[in-house]
Amino acid sequence: MTALTYIPFAKGHGTGNDFLILHDPQDHLELQPDYITQLCSRREGLGADGLLRLVRTTAHPDTRAMAGRAEWFMDYRNADGSTGSMCGNGARLAGRYLVDAGHHLPGHFSLATRAGLRDLHVPADPHEDVAVDMGRPNLPRPARVHVTVGERRWPALHVDVGNPHAVVFTNDLTQAGDLQQPPRITPAGAYPHGTTVEFVHNLGSHHLVVRVHERGVGETPSCGTGACAAVTAARHVGPQPAGQARYAVDFPGGRLHVDVDTDGAMTLNGPALLTARGILGLQASPHVLARAAPAATFD
Template sequence: MNALTDIPFAKGHGTGNDFLILDDPHGRLALDADDVARLCSRREGIGADGLLRLVRTTAHPEAFTMTDQAEWFMDYRNADGSEGAMCGNGARLVGRYLVAAGHHPPGPLSLATRAGLRDLTVPADPHADVAVAMGCPTLPGPARITVAVGERRWRALHVDVGNPHAVAVVKDLAHAGELREAPAVTPANAYPHGTTVEFVRNLGSGHLVLRVHERGVGETPSCGTGACAAVAAVRHRGPQPAEPSRYDVDFPGGRLRIDVDADGAMTLSGPAQITARGTLGLRDGHGSGIARAAAAG
């Protein structure tokens, strides 16, 4: 990372799933995995489940093909520094930030991601829910996925929501254990770059309860793409409603809502809050930084 100072940043969360946002419109920050991991560390950095670097599409090589459809590109990194294609809660928080920072007016907003364009709706009210159109999840297979924690094993479903998921429907969420380590998933070749794992209780009537172990992060209080993956898995296991339907998905960090249209496309809605803003002073060329002038949002 170049030795730059006074980089604007914000901290925020969606149902407890928290992120560090770096405002880098001209794409001048060259973040490597160590930089991101250090900034996301809760002991050595600011602390977050992931990092969201905002770059104008005209300034990022991965977004050149989307410049005529979106002004901003979301460069999403997991807490371990690895790149991610999509993050539902992160995208909603980006929408909130872009409006709060005056980069975009309230209302419809198109965001470029590594998984393609995502359309958001960001109300002017900072306390109102933010929604993002997530598209139709896919089930790429293989048919037999197994998730294991200790001696317990569950059949699972491979669901792709712009990023990979292994979804296991369970009778008791406590059976997932402490989730300090990533659950074992087989066959290994189904997820060559790892996967996020969801443990789902289906309470019926469109009500799900989840715990999630996110790839590159660990157990998190919430996961937007995980909520979509869980709904897709539950719908695949049982009769699908003929009409659009709504699901309430509860996590330890709060509730997200999934609306499914007649074609199976999903819209993810929920709270997104900016909790602090400030400038990031980078002290050396390796991205070691300190937060300065941070204030509640």
């Protein structure tokens, strides 16, 4: 009989961008990419755009240096099993889970990610928006790239928001196709590990409409870092507004808001809703390396 490791899980979404959350405070689990893909499968698993494994910073070897400033580390994985450095909607949902499950007090606190510390504001009311400080995006070289879908080719802007993005402006978002396959990027070496691609219609008055192909996933209903990348690109190619500004960014899954400070730092705001909680039985196999067998608990 195959041994099982039981671990609490939750599921939730931010404007339709959905995630599985594994509560692994003592870093007992090392999930292999093919097993993550199975868990995120809409037919073979629980279904999600990505997976968030929450580990105490004191228990993870890569985050112990952050333990004095953040209690929890968000180990983010894309639906294809690849490792992600940052996820805006995922960070907001991780904060909501930590508060709702009683692992953190509501209010302001920091979350450790592979892109560094991210400051959250999580209200006690689960129906209120959750905010995450996204820092200052930058424009790495090459700043200009090109994106091709089918026979169409657009110039795009290379934006880094803790993870890479290519932002295209178009007045017809249907030209992007179904976005299940990654658009082709030139020059070929611009994104050695792949990129998320945003197609943006700028309506003016700080209002953007966006469709996105998310790296390692396909088209997703929303993307938090993508909202920040789209705002960064819009501010770069258009007139710079004076002082602070708030942008409404509409995705197929709903609206996010991006607040831009006077120094260019961005805060991502939007709903973060938990939809399910349960106990997941993980097979102790080469797909899941259990360093120990924790009891199933929501403590």
